[in-house]
Amino acid sequence: MGNVYLNGKYLPLEDAKISVLDRGFTFGDGVYEVFLVYQRKIFRLAEHLERLDRSLAGIYMKNPRTNDEWKQILKDLVDDNPADNQSLYLQITRGVSERDHSIALAKEPTIFAMSKVLPQRNLVHGISAITCEDIRWKLCDIKAITLLPSVLLRHRAMQAGATEAILFKGDIVTEGAASNVFIVSNGVVKTPPKDSSILPGITRDLVLELLQREGVPCRETSITREELRSAGEIWITSSTWEIVPVIKLDERPVGDGNPGKVWEKAMEIYQKFKSSPD
Incomplete structure (x- = not known):
């Protein structure tokens, strides 16, 4: 695995850290997407980004990036991974706040994304x-x-x-x-x-x-x-x-x-x- 993306920075996975008061950790307050990469091309990217937008709206969050910005972040992760076939994970939480149910307390979302080699699965026999x-x-x-x-x-x-x-x-x-x-x-x-x-x-x-x-x-x-x-x-x-x-x-x-x-x-x-x- 190459670098991961965390809040605007690309860094080694072992250096990626978040607060223990992140609402994703204390409340499970966030959404995610999993994208597949075949031959270094992200598969059905537009459809995944549309669903991400709907999921964010469903939990009363504004999308923190434009589609072009998401595409660049994901492309950078793909480019950093030598594997032709990859799995991209993107997670957005509401961010850090005191542990209180009010969503108004969180000011900045936490954005995390990573790429890993797509595992080979042979399930064709059922x-x-x-x-x-x-x-x-x-x-x-x-x-x-x-x-x-x-x-x-x-x-x-x-x-x-x-x-x-x-x-x-x-x-x-x-x-x-x-x-x-x-x-x-x-x-x-x-x-x-x-x-x-x-x-x-x-x-x-x-x-x-x-x-x-x-x-x-x-x-x-x-x-x-x-x-x-x-x-x-x-x-x-x-x-x-x-x-x-x-x-x-x-x-x-x-x-x-x-x-x-x-x-x-x-x-x-x-x-x-x-x-x-x-």
């Missing part, structure tokens, strides 16, 4: 998932740094020998602990509609866009517990995991227990788009 009650807060469309519920849900999955937890509110699927959810039912790809119960995933939106462009039937619609259990295919999507087939749900096989044909097509389309020029 993963196992469990189902859990969605214990998170009601504003999941904000990409907030307060991730303890998701951490606990992912831990439950690990304890059960699975990789991800797929969440329900009542009888309705929301998303994964750290992913969006798709199913294939009777040849139609379905994913929950965007509202405050799910994060508007960049990969989720791109997968829908690409499938619709290729004429694959898609619907943004509510998915019940029974529809999930009887689906011929289940996928999860995220920026770092891309599109991953779920081949076992709550110890029972999904479909024939192998990645499905529609997933194969979706993955092929996605990889082709990812590797294409501007």
